[in-house]
Amino acid sequence: xxxxxxxxxxxxxxxxxxxxxxxxxxxxxxxxxxxxxxxxxxxxxxxxxxxxxxxxxxxxxxxxxxxxxxxxxxxxxxxxxxxxxxxxxxxxxxxxxxxxxxxxxxxxxxxxxxxxxxxxxxxxxxxxxxxxxxxxx
Amino acid sequence: xxxxxxxxxxxxxxxxxxxxxxxxxxxxxxxxxxxxxxxxxxxxxxxxxxxxxxxxxxxxxxxxxxxxxxxxxxxxxxxxxxxxxxxxxxxxxxxxxxxxxxxxxxxxxxxxxxxxxxxxxxxxxxxxxxxxxxxxxxxxxxxxxxxxxxxxxxxxxxxxxxxxxxxxxxxxxxxxxxxxxxxxxxxxxxxxxxxxxxxxxxxxxxxxxxxxxxxxxxxxxxxxxxxxxxxxxxxxxxxxxxxxxxxxxxxxxxxxxxxxxxxxxxxxxxxxxxxxxxxxxxxxxxxxxxxxxxxxxxxxxxxxxxxxxxxxxxxxxxxxxxxxxxxxxxxxxxxxxxxxxxxxxxxxxxxxxxxxxxxxxxxxxxxxxxxxxxxxxxxxxxxxxxxxxxxxxxxxxxxxxxxxxxxxxxxxxxxxxxxxxxxxxxxxxxxxxxxxxxxxxxxxxxxxxxxxxxxxxxxxxxxxxxxxxxxxxxxxxxxxxxxxxxxxxxxxxxxxxxxxxxxxxxxxxxxxxxxxxxxxxxxxxxxxxxxxxxxxxxxxxxxxxxxxxxxxxxxxxxxxxxxxxxxxxxxxxxxxxxxxxxxxxxxxxxxxxxxxxxxxxxxxxxxxxxxxxxxxxxxxxxxxxxxxxxxxxxxxxxxxx
Amino acid sequence: xxxxxxxxxxxxxxxxxxxxxxxxxxxxxxxxxxxxxxxxxxxxxxxxxxxxxxxxxxxxxxxxxxxxxxxxxxxxxxxxxxxxxxxxxxxxxxxxxxxxxxxxxxxxxxxxxxxxxxxxxxxxxxxxxxxxxxxxxxxxxxxxxxxxxxxxxxxxxxxxxxxxxxxxxxxxxxxx
Numbered sequence: 027x028x029x030x031x032x033x034x035x036x037x038x039x040x041x042x043x044x045x046x047x048x049x050x051x052x053x054x055x056x057x058x059x060x061x062x063x064x065x066x067x068x069x070x071x072x073x074x075x076x077x078x079x080x081x082x083x084x085x086x087x088x089x090x091x092x093x094x095x096x097x098x099x100x101x102x103x104x105x106x107x108x109x110x111x112x113x114x115x116x117x118x119x120x121x122x123x124x125x126x127x128x129x130x131x132x133x134x135x136x137x138x139x140x141x142x143x144x145x146x147x148x149x150x151x152x153x154x155x156x157x158x159x160x161x162x163x
Numbered sequence: 164x165x166x167x168x169x170x171x172x173x174x175x176x177x178x179x180x181x182x183x184x185x186x187x188x189x190x191x192x193x194x195x196x197x198x199x200x201x202x203x204x205x206x207x208x209x210x211x212x213x214x215x216x217x218x219x220x221x222x223x224x225x226x227x228x229x230x231x232x233x234x235x236x237x238x239x240x241x242x243x244x245x246x247x248x249x250x251x252x253x254x255x256x257x258x259x260x261x262x263x264x265x266x267x268x269x270x271x272x273x274x275x276x277x278x279x280x281x282x283x284x285x286x287x288x289x290x291x292x293x294x295x296x297x298x299x300x301x302x303x304x305x306x307x308x309x310x311x312x313x314x315x316x317x318x319x320x321x322x323x324x325x326x327x328x329x330x331x332x333x334x335x336x337x338x339x340x341x342x343x344x345x346x347x348x349x350x351x352x353x354x355x356x357x358x359x360x361x362x363x364x365x366x367x368x369x370x371x372x373x374x375x376x377x378x379x380x381x382x383x384x385x386x387x388x389x390x391x392x393x394x395x396x397x398x399x400x401x402x403x404x405x406x407x408x409x410x411x412x413x414x415x416x417x418x419x420x421x422x423x424x425x426x427x428x429x430x431x432x433x434x435x436x437x438x439x440x441x442x443x444x445x446x447x448x449x450x451x452x453x454x455x456x457x458x459x460x461x462x463x464x465x466x467x468x469x470x471x472x473x474x475x476x477x478x479x480x481x482x483x484x485x486x487x488x489x490x491x492x493x494x495x496x497x498x499x500x501x502x503x504x505x506x507x508x509x510x511x512x513x514x515x516x517x518x519x520x521x522x523x524x525x526x527x528x529x530x531x532x533x534x535x536x537x538x539x540x541x542x543x544x545x546x547x548x549x550x551x552x553x554x555x556x557x558x559x560x561x562x563x564x565x566x567x568x569x570x571x572x573x574x575x576x577x578x579x580x581x582x583x584x585x586x587x588x589x590x591x592x593x594x595x596x597x598x599x600x601x602x603x604x605x606x607x608x609x610x611x612x613x614x615x616x617x618x619x620x621x622x623x624x625x626x627x628x629x630x631x632x633x634x635x636x637x638x639x640x641x642x643x644x645x646x647x648x649x650x651x652x653x654x655x656x657x658x659x660x661x662x663x664x665x666x667x668x669x670x671x672x673x674x675x676x677x678x679x680x681x682x683x684x685x686x687x688x689x690x691x692x693x694x695x696x697x698x699x700x701x702x703x704x705x706x707x708x709x710x711x712x713x714x715x716x717x718x719x720x721x722x723x724x725x726x727x728x729x730x731x732x733x734x735x736x737x738x739x740x741x742x743x744x745x746x747x748x749x750x751x752x753x754x755x756x757x758x759x760x761x762x763x764x765x766x767x768x769x770x771x772x773x774x775x776x777x778x779x780x781x782x783x784x785x786x787x788x789x790x791x792x793x794x795x796x797x798x799x800x801x802x803x804x
Numbered sequence: 805x806x807x808x809x810x811x812x813x814x815x816x817x818x819x820x821x822x823x824x825x826x827x828x829x830x831x832x833x834x835x836x837x838x839x840x841x842x843x844x845x846x847x848x849x850x851x852x853x854x855x856x857x858x859x860x861x862x863x864x865x866x867x868x869x870x871x872x873x874x875x876x877x878x879x880x881x882x883x884x885x886x887x888x889x890x891x892x893x894x895x896x897x898x899x900x901x902x903x904x905x906x907x908x909x910x911x912x913x914x915x916x917x918x919x920x921x922x923x924x925x926x927x928x929x930x931x932x933x934x935x936x937x938x939x940x941x942x943x944x945x946x947x948x949x950x951x952x953x954x955x956x957x958x959x960x961x962x963x964x965x966x967x968x969x970x971x972x973x974x975x976x977x978x979x980x
Contacts (some may be wrong), residue, residue, distance in 0.1 A: 045908035049754045051932035055671045055762070068669070075550045077942035081405055083549070086398040088734070089944070090907055094933035109852045119940030121843050126549025128534075133542060137534050141556045141822055144523040151813070152515050155434060156507050439818065447821070460831040474832055482825055489818040497811055533827065540830050545840070 046090055053100040054093030060104075067100045070109040073127045074099070074116065083126060166231050169219030169311040174259075176212035176267065177300035179205055180293040187290030191283060191358065199286045203274040206289050209296070210271025217251075217264035220309055224251045230316035233257065233309050239322035249333030255473065256309035258336055263299045265337075265344040269373075270296065273348060278798070281368045286663040288355030290430055295347055298480045300364060306476055331391050339384040339411065343449040345377025346418060350446035353439045354488055357495045362439060362502075366793070367429035370442070370774035372787060374422050377445075381415045386776030397734030397749045399764045401663070401772060404553040406461040409532045410452030413525060417445035420521040423514045428502070431509055431576060435502035435722035436492075437518070443492060447485040448525070454478055460536065506578040513571035520564040527556045558612050565619050565657055569626030588626065595622030602665075609665045616661030641789025649782025656775025662744075662768040673758035683765030685746055686710050687719075692750070692759060700726045702735070705759065709739065721750040745769050822876070839961045842940030842948075849954050850938045854928025857905040858913045864902055864935075866927030871979040872900040873972065874948040875924070876936060877909050879916035881944040881955035882972075888920035895923035897973045903927040906936055906944055947972075951979035 058064040071085040076092040084092040084099075095116075102112050116124045128134045136143075183205045190199035218395040223231050225247050227240045237254045252261040270292045277285055303309065352370040356362045388411060393401040402408060414559025421441040427434045455461055505511040531548045538544050585592075595753045598621035602614055627650035630643060670682040676691035683689060702722040710716045719737040724734070739746040744767040751760030842848075856863035875891065877884040895901055903924040905913050913927065929939065930936055939948065941959075949958040957979060960968065 046878060048907040048911070048931060049752065050760070055751060055760050056673065057669070057671050073549065075547050075549065086396065086400055086403070088397075088732070091933055091966060094907075095937065097932055098934065098937060113554070116937075117843075119843055119937065120840055120942065122544070122546040123840055124547070126547050127551035128548055129547050133538055133544060134534075134546065137531065137548065137552070138556070140530055141523060141527055141560055144526040145519065145560075148519040148522055152519055155437070155502070155504060155515060156512065444817075451824075454828070458828070458832055462826060477824070478832065485821055486818065486825070489821055493814040493818055496814060533824070536831050537827055540827060708978060 050093040051097035053097040067103040166310040169216045172212045172216040179209040180296040183293035187286045206272045206274035210267035211269030232313040238320040256307045284359045287358040291351035342381035346446045349442045353442035362435045375787045378418045382780040398665035414449040414526040417448045433502045436496045484517040512577040569623035572630045591622040591626035613661040613665035620658035627651045642786040647785025652775045652778025659771025666767045668765045670763040682763040828933040840942045857927040857929030861927045876946040878906045878944045879912040883963040884945045891923040
């Protein structure tokens with residue numbers, strides 16, 4: 027059956043795709059004792075893409091695998107790894123797709139240059155509508 | 164009978180829209196004014212017929228006429244009246260019919276109410292409106308007929324997805340359609356003005372109420388959608404920079420820019436070409452958004468039934484309308500007389516800066532959303548562009564924009580002195596500095612964007628009410644109040660966003676009944692869980708007694724719900740709203756030791772986000788009413804002078 | 805700015821729009837492939853050791869050798885049951901298959917094997933998807949082809965179809 031909710035910002039909850047009966051990994055929903063480490067882990071989790079749920083970060087997903095990825099992040103942060111190393115470890119396995127923070131490289135530099143580029147182009151276009159001082163009527 | 168009646172009305176309306184286009188086209192090109200005379204009446208009748216067709220579909224849904232295929236597929240006799248009614252547009256065909264009905268209504272309103280515009284420009288506008296309508300009529304009649312019969316009729320309908328039976332969701336799509344249709348009227352005005360080369364203050368004043376109206380609906384739609392995602396998803400997030408969310412944000416950004424540039428055109432006859440361009444861009448963004456959402460070419464967390472054929476149809480319409488309008492723009496706008504120029508330090512200059520920043524943000528959102536698609540098409544590589552990019556790229560632009568928003572209304576039209584403006588800004592700047600220092604001292608570890616966000620919000624909130632300073636409040640025009648309230652709303656929303664980002668506290672625990680856990684200033688005692696059953700779901704409901712300090716305690720009941728058809732699990736968060744924020748509680752799964760996973764958040768001042776959105780919409784409404792009253796009064800003065 | 809410069813600028817929006825049309829029309833005609841391929845194909849197989857997931861077979865040892873298939877599966881996954889006959893055919897053809905059971909319990913795995921057959925040489929239990937992530941695998945079932953030197957040569961995402969069996973047998977034999 028096709029259900030169609032217009033242009034609405036509708037958000038259907040995670041469809042109950044096959045999920046296992048095994049309870050979530052220990053650290054998937056348990057905070058690290060050190061608040062600073064937990065803050066680093068949360069910040070990283072919010073920028074990693076859930077592999078099985080298309081379009082959610084692992085911090086916002088009920089999927090089992092997202093829980094296991096959260097556990098992986100917390101475990102490695104607790105072991106003293108830097109967030110960027112954990113991200114690199116995942117990118118090495120899943121490619122750039124897994125990070126919501128596109129790395130700066132030959133393919134993505136136009137994206138990162140975009141805000142400045144747009145402002146410069148915009149200022150150039152807008153220039154025409156200003157009267158030059160001193161010559162104005 | 165009702166179905167046949169509706170279909171006949173639809174065909175008649177479609178035929179009239181062809182006639183409306185033909186009359187305006189031949190009337191304008193052949194110089195035969197007699198042909199243009201009936202265009203207004205045709206537009207009114209066409210609008211009435213589409214409304215009738217839509218009313219017929221509503222009647223079919225309310226009566227649950229199962230011999231109509233669409234009703235059988237989406238309706239159910241046991242559904243409450245509200246959802247039988249709202250179910251009319253809870254499906255593809257019905258939502259398209261609603262679209263053309265609103266479009267027809269808008270066309271009729273333009274034909275009946277617009278008296279200031281030169282007749283030729285008005286006829287060109289109605290011609291453009293008919294041209295848009297024809298495409299959507301064709302889409303309906305040839306590719307998605309809502310009135311098709313089903314033989315034999317089934318004994319019962321299939322019903323509406325229980326998840327969509329939510330009062331908020333029922334009225335969310337129409338809200339956005341009103342916005343999109345309003346932008347289509349602005350687009351038609353722009354095309355009409357290009358055809359007759361008649362771009363000026365009169366045109367701007369005719370277009371402005373439509374832009375304002377559209378903008379109010381878009382603001383409401385986005386605000387409500389964001390709150391819905393916040394309470395429904397169960398993770399406490401209110402904006403995910405998801406493609407579908409971006410698709411709804413882009414028309415809003417363009418409409419906001421248009422709203423301000425049209426003011427420059429109406430007041431000072433400047434920014435002629437730019438305003439025309441923005442009107443085209445604003446409507447194209449609503450169509451691009453529709454296309455991105457319905458074609459499913461981008462992966463999104465928001466689930467939609469996706470149909471590439473329909474995506475193709477929308478893309479074809481997009482190509483014809485927007486491509487055509489942009490070609491017309493390139494050919495014609497060079498021959499439109501140049502608008503007034505102005506000093507860089509002036510109200511006009513500030514509004515240009517506003518447009519520049521809004522356009523840059525729009526560009527960032529649009530290109531960021533499409534970038535993964537482009538990369539995959541060109542190199543085959545996969546990448547994701549998400550919140551870290553959008554926050555980093557659009558965040559600073561938005562902060563500068565809000566700061567400019569505070570300053571703009573304090574700058575005089577035509578020409579002003581930079582030093583004088585700074586003097587007028589002294590108090591807001593002082594407040595901003597105090598806010599910066601206070602936040603930084605209280606929360607030294609705060610991120611840069613939230614810190615600057617709170618700073619700018621404090622300054623902009625004060626600056627936005629400054630235009631009322633030393634004015635006779637009862638003689639201040641309503642639209643000035645509108646501007647003040649809308650700008651204040653932006654500052655309030657920004658404060659909420661920054662506060663949520665900076666001060667949210669999270670506690671994740673596996674709790675045994677009887678245990679007490681803390682989050683922020685709250686102590687929550689987990690009393691236990693019990694199973695309950697709803698109409699079409701079962702749930703485990705947790706009970707928590709929450710206390711802050713010595714108060715009496717308050718019971719919160721988060722649920723983990725399971726629907727059977729289709730099998731779906733949802734978390735129903737329990738939310739407690741207090742003056743200084745929200746406490747957000749989610750019940751998760753149980754582990755093998757009988758402990759329940761609880762997710763607890765304390766989000767100080769998060770409600771300001773949606774309160775701000777509401778203020779922005781209210782400001783728009785005050786402006787709209789103020790403008791319409793002013794127009795009427797000046798028309799009366801003209802008549803009796 | 806010259807007048808000609810202005811004229812030229814006016815066409816920029818249309819050109820940008822046409823680029824957009826080309827891009828999305830391309831995306832519409834050729835829907836994006838949404839599988840996430842492991843970047844470890846062509847790289848050495850990580851050394852993995854996992855406890856046994858079933859009483860019937862040993863767990864995975866870090867020094868497992870020879871050309872083989874590594875099958876990532878779970879008892880709770882429907883396509884995994886669907887590919888069981890193909891795995892049985894592969895095992896019958898003499899292809900060694902090591903398995904990784906994702907988020908599973910011993911009882912569930914035993915029940916699954918009793919019902920759908922047990923073509924595996926060893927079965928490791930990966931309760932928290934740790935090894936699955938180390939392999940760059942994003943779902944179940946997936947099958948990796950590993951050569952005699954321990955290099956991952958290919959990754960099959962989704963269930964193995966009957967028509968895939970001959971190719972996989974040939975691949976493993978060639979890599980021996």
